[in-house]
Amino acid sequence: MKNKTEIVTIFTRKTLGLTLVLSAAALAFAQEKAGVSGIIVNKKNQPVPYASVTFSNKANKTLSDAVLTDEKGQYQLQLMPGDYDITVEAIDYKKSVVSKNIAKAGNIGALSIEAEATSTVDGKTKEIQGVVITASATKAYKVELDKKTYDPSQDIVSKGGNLQDVLTNVPSVSVDTDGTVSMRGSTNVKFLINGKPSALLGIDDGANALQSIPADQIERIEVITNPSSKFEASGTSGILNIILKKSKKVGFNGSVVGSLGYFPRTSLNTNLSWRKNNWTWFLNGGGGYTENKTKNNSETTYHNLTFPNVVANQQPNDVLAHQLQNSTNKTYNKNYNVSAGFVHDLSDKTSINFTGLVRTFEGDGNELLDTYDSFYRFFRDSPDPSTTAGKWNLLNPSGRRDSKSVFNNLAFQGDLGLDHKFDDKGQNLSVSLSLQRNRSNNNSDILETYDLRPDVQDVTRRHSVSKTIIGKADYELPIGEQSKLEAGYRLDVNDNTYDNFVSSTSNNPYIPSYNNNTDYKEVFNAFYLQFKSKIGEKFAYQLGLRDELSNVSINYINQNPNDKRIDKTKNYNNLFPSVFLSYDLSKNNQILLNYSRRIDRPRSFFMVPFPNYSNSQNIFEGNIDLNPSYVDSFEVGYNITRKKFTINPTLYYRHSTDDTKMLVYRPDESLGVFYTKPINLGNDDRYGLDLNFTYDPFAWLKIMGSLDMFGYKTSGIAYYDAIDKNKQKQTRNMDFTGDGFSTRARLNTTFKLDKTLSVQLQGFYRGAQKSANQNTQDMYALNLGASKTIWKGDGTISFNIQDIFNTRSREVFSFNEDYTRRNYMQWQPRQFSISLTYRFKQGEKIDQPKKKKDINSNAAGDDQQGGPM
Known part of the structure; x- marks a missing residue:
C-alpha cells in the first residue's frame, strides 16, 4: 500500500490535469451572443x-x-x-x-398575452393534465403519480460526496451501515442510470460502485415505488433511477468541484457543456480517493452442549461453548470516471444522441480478525489410546486472521439513441441501443494463526466479466385530446462469467469446489402495451400489460473430481399488469390508486453453487435451483399542495410468493463453521404508511421530512441436513415464521442565515425489527452541513459532518435452538469534508417550447413515463 501522501499527490495531479484539459477543450467552442x-x-x-x-x-x-x-x-x-x-x-x-x-x-x-375565454376559475383546461404535482420550484422533491423526484442540489450535507451520501437523504429510501440500499424495509431495489441498467454500478460491486459516482454529477433521483408496465418488471421493492447531468444552456458552461475530508477523502470533478445551433455536447469527468474503516464484532454462545461418548482408539471432537470475534477492516480506494456525449438535431422532428462512459475504481484492504474460543477437550487418564477414562477440560485459546486484499474494476458503456416526432400532436418513436462491459478482480491472501491447532493459509482469486446488450423501441400514439396509446419492445442480453481459484492448507472438504468456472447467461424479451385517458375533468386512468419471456442458462464446471459439471436451463413467461387511477378532489388535491405485479430474479452469483470463498468460519453457498419470487403491490396515495407545505401520504401493501431468504446453518454441529445459502421460502407480506412532507414556515426556514411505518409477516420453514456431535446425520429445520412492526424516519431542516449562507441539519431514525430468528436493534444519526455562496455567485464553499455523534451502527441478535449470536457492525465512523465549487458560464438556460401538459410527461426521455393525473 502506498503511503497516503503519495496517493493523494498522484490523484491530485491526474484529476487536476484532466480538469484543465477538459476545460481548455470546451473553451475553444465558446461564442459571443x-x-x-x-x-x-x-x-x-x-x-x-x-x-x-x-x-x-x-x-x-x-x-x-x-x-x-x-x-x-x-x-x-x-x-x-x-x-x-x-x-x-x-x-x-x-x-x-x-x-x-x-x-x-x-x-x-x-x-x-390574452387569457382564453374558456379558462376556468381554478385555472384548469380541457387538456389532460401532466403527472407532476409541484409545490414550488425550490422544493427538494416533487410528487408524481408513480414516482417521487428528488433534487440533490439543495442537499448541503452531501456536497462533495457520492451517490451513497445522496441516497441517505432520499424520501422512501434507507442506506444501511454496510451500504445496502432498501426501500420500505426491503433490499430488492433495482438501480437504473438514465433509465437503463448501467455498467457504472457493475454486477456485484455493492457500496464501492455507489461511492464511485460523484454527487455533483447527479441531476436528480427518481424513486419509483410501484412502476407501471412500461418499466422492466424486476425489483420488487421499487426502482431508483439516477439521472446524470446534461446541461441545457447555450454556449459554453461548466463547473469544477473539489473536496477534501477525513477519514481521508479527496475528489475533483468537472461538468462541462457546449451548445451551439443544433448541437449539444457535454463532458463530465473526475476522480477521488477515500479510506474506509469497518468494525465488526460478534459473540456466539452455544446451548444444549452434548459431550459425545468416548470410544477407545478414537479422539472425540471438541465441544465449542463460546466464541468472541473482533475485526477491523481498512480499505483504500481510488476511482476515476469520465462520460461524454452529444445530442444532434437532424431536423425539427428528428434527433440522435450518443453517450460514452468509462469508470474505474481500485484499491486494497487489510482485515484483522481476532478470535477467542472457549471449548471443552477430552483428556485421557492414560496415554493408552484404548483407555476410555478421562475428563472434559475447558480451554480458552485465541487466534488471528490476517487478510490482505486487492481489488479493481473497469467498466465501459456506450448508448446510442434516435428520437423522431411524426407530427406535432404527440406521435413519437424512440429507439435506443446500449452496449456495456464490466470487469472485476478481487484477490486475497489470508493467514490464520491459532494457539492449539496448525496455521491455515488461504489464497483466493476471483475474476468476473459482465457483458450486456439492451435494445429498446418505444412508440406513442395520441388518440383524440384525452387519450394516448403506448407500445414498446425491449431486449436484454446479459452474459456473466466467473472464474474462481482457492488454495488452502485447511482440511475443508469443499475447497476443491470453489475452484470453478461458471458462465451465467440470461436473455429477456419484453413487450408492453399501455393506454391512458381521462373521464371528464377529474378522473384519469392508465391500464398496462407487460409480457416478459426469460431464458436463463448456467454452465458450472469445478476442479473437484467428485463433482460433476452442471448445466441448468430455466425458462419463464410471465405477464405483469398495472393499473393507475387518479381523481382530482380540487386544485392540487388528489387521490391516487395503483396496482402492479413485479418479479424478483435471483442475482447471478446467488445461483453459482460455490461463488466465492471468504474464510473458513463463514462460507457462502449458492443455490442453482433458486427461482424468482413474485410480488403483487397495491398503493393508495393522497397529494395536497399549498404555498407553504406539501403532504404526500401513501398506504401500501405487498404480497410476495416464493420469497428469497438467507438460511444460516451449521452442516457439522461439532464445528463453529456457519454456512449461508439463499432459498425460496413461503410468503412475505408487508404493509405500511409512507409519508413525505415539506413545510416552509418562513423565508429563512425549510423543513423536509419522511416517515415510513410498516408491518411485516413471513411464513415458511426451511429444512437442512446436519451432522451432530456424535457424527450422526440428522434433518434440522429453521422456522422463518414471524411478524412485527418497524419504522423509518428522516427530518431535514435548512436555515438560510443570509442571502449567501445556509446551514442544514439532517437526522434519521431506523426502528428495531424482529423476525423468527433475528432481532435488529434501532439506529439513529445526525448530520450537519453549511454552504456559502462566494465570488458573486460563481462559487460555493461547503462544509459537512457525517454522523456527528458516531452512532451510525447496527446491532443484530441471531438465535436458533443451539446457539445465540450477537453481531455489531459500523461501516464508517464519523467523517467530515470541505468542498469548493466554481462555475463558469457563457449562456443562460433554455428549454424547449412549453407544450400543453401531457399525461405522459417525461423529463428523462427513457423509460421515465408516469401515469395520468
Whole structure:
C-alpha cells in the first residue's frame, strides 16, 4: 500500500490535469451572443409565470431558441442578432406571435398575452393534465403519480460526496451501515442510470460502485415505488433511477468541484457543456480517493452442549461453548470516471444522441480478525489410546486472521439513441441501443494463526466479466385530446462469467469446489402495451400489460473430481399488469390508486453453487435451483399542495410468493463453521404508511421530512441436513415464521442565515425489527452541513459532518435452538469534508417550447413515463 501522501499527490495531479484539459477543450467552442431579456404579462399587466417564449430566426432556423419565464414572468437568453418571430404560449392563454429585430443586447420590454375565454376559475383546461404535482420550484422533491423526484442540489450535507451520501437523504429510501440500499424495509431495489441498467454500478460491486459516482454529477433521483408496465418488471421493492447531468444552456458552461475530508477523502470533478445551433455536447469527468474503516464484532454462545461418548482408539471432537470475534477492516480506494456525449438535431422532428462512459475504481484492504474460543477437550487418564477414562477440560485459546486484499474494476458503456416526432400532436418513436462491459478482480491472501491447532493459509482469486446488450423501441400514439396509446419492445442480453481459484492448507472438504468456472447467461424479451385517458375533468386512468419471456442458462464446471459439471436451463413467461387511477378532489388535491405485479430474479452469483470463498468460519453457498419470487403491490396515495407545505401520504401493501431468504446453518454441529445459502421460502407480506412532507414556515426556514411505518409477516420453514456431535446425520429445520412492526424516519431542516449562507441539519431514525430468528436493534444519526455562496455567485464553499455523534451502527441478535449470536457492525465512523465549487458560464438556460401538459410527461426521455393525473 502506498503511503497516503503519495496517493493523494498522484490523484491530485491526474484529476487536476484532466480538469484543465477538459476545460481548455470546451473553451475553444465558446461564442459571443447578445443577452436578451424581457417579461410576459397579461392584459391586467400581471406577470405570467412559466410561459413558453420561442424566438424563431427568420433567416436561419438553426439560430432559433426558446425559454420559459420564471415565477415573476421574466426571462433571459442569448441570441445572435437578426429578425425573429416571437411566439408566446401559456396554459389558459391564447397563443401570441410578434416580430422583432434583435440588434444588440438589452431588455425588449413587456409582451402581453390574452387569457382564453374558456379558462376556468381554478385555472384548469380541457387538456389532460401532466403527472407532476409541484409545490414550488425550490422544493427538494416533487410528487408524481408513480414516482417521487428528488433534487440533490439543495442537499448541503452531501456536497462533495457520492451517490451513497445522496441516497441517505432520499424520501422512501434507507442506506444501511454496510451500504445496502432498501426501500420500505426491503433490499430488492433495482438501480437504473438514465433509465437503463448501467455498467457504472457493475454486477456485484455493492457500496464501492455507489461511492464511485460523484454527487455533483447527479441531476436528480427518481424513486419509483410501484412502476407501471412500461418499466422492466424486476425489483420488487421499487426502482431508483439516477439521472446524470446534461446541461441545457447555450454556449459554453461548466463547473469544477473539489473536496477534501477525513477519514481521508479527496475528489475533483468537472461538468462541462457546449451548445451551439443544433448541437449539444457535454463532458463530465473526475476522480477521488477515500479510506474506509469497518468494525465488526460478534459473540456466539452455544446451548444444549452434548459431550459425545468416548470410544477407545478414537479422539472425540471438541465441544465449542463460546466464541468472541473482533475485526477491523481498512480499505483504500481510488476511482476515476469520465462520460461524454452529444445530442444532434437532424431536423425539427428528428434527433440522435450518443453517450460514452468509462469508470474505474481500485484499491486494497487489510482485515484483522481476532478470535477467542472457549471449548471443552477430552483428556485421557492414560496415554493408552484404548483407555476410555478421562475428563472434559475447558480451554480458552485465541487466534488471528490476517487478510490482505486487492481489488479493481473497469467498466465501459456506450448508448446510442434516435428520437423522431411524426407530427406535432404527440406521435413519437424512440429507439435506443446500449452496449456495456464490466470487469472485476478481487484477490486475497489470508493467514490464520491459532494457539492449539496448525496455521491455515488461504489464497483466493476471483475474476468476473459482465457483458450486456439492451435494445429498446418505444412508440406513442395520441388518440383524440384525452387519450394516448403506448407500445414498446425491449431486449436484454446479459452474459456473466466467473472464474474462481482457492488454495488452502485447511482440511475443508469443499475447497476443491470453489475452484470453478461458471458462465451465467440470461436473455429477456419484453413487450408492453399501455393506454391512458381521462373521464371528464377529474378522473384519469392508465391500464398496462407487460409480457416478459426469460431464458436463463448456467454452465458450472469445478476442479473437484467428485463433482460433476452442471448445466441448468430455466425458462419463464410471465405477464405483469398495472393499473393507475387518479381523481382530482380540487386544485392540487388528489387521490391516487395503483396496482402492479413485479418479479424478483435471483442475482447471478446467488445461483453459482460455490461463488466465492471468504474464510473458513463463514462460507457462502449458492443455490442453482433458486427461482424468482413474485410480488403483487397495491398503493393508495393522497397529494395536497399549498404555498407553504406539501403532504404526500401513501398506504401500501405487498404480497410476495416464493420469497428469497438467507438460511444460516451449521452442516457439522461439532464445528463453529456457519454456512449461508439463499432459498425460496413461503410468503412475505408487508404493509405500511409512507409519508413525505415539506413545510416552509418562513423565508429563512425549510423543513423536509419522511416517515415510513410498516408491518411485516413471513411464513415458511426451511429444512437442512446436519451432522451432530456424535457424527450422526440428522434433518434440522429453521422456522422463518414471524411478524412485527418497524419504522423509518428522516427530518431535514435548512436555515438560510443570509442571502449567501445556509446551514442544514439532517437526522434519521431506523426502528428495531424482529423476525423468527433475528432481532435488529434501532439506529439513529445526525448530520450537519453549511454552504456559502462566494465570488458573486460563481462559487460555493461547503462544509459537512457525517454522523456527528458516531452512532451510525447496527446491532443484530441471531438465535436458533443451539446457539445465540450477537453481531455489531459500523461501516464508517464519523467523517467530515470541505468542498469548493466554481462555475463558469457563457449562456443562460433554455428549454424547449412549453407544450400543453401531457399525461405522459417525461423529463428523462427513457423509460421515465408516469401515469395520468
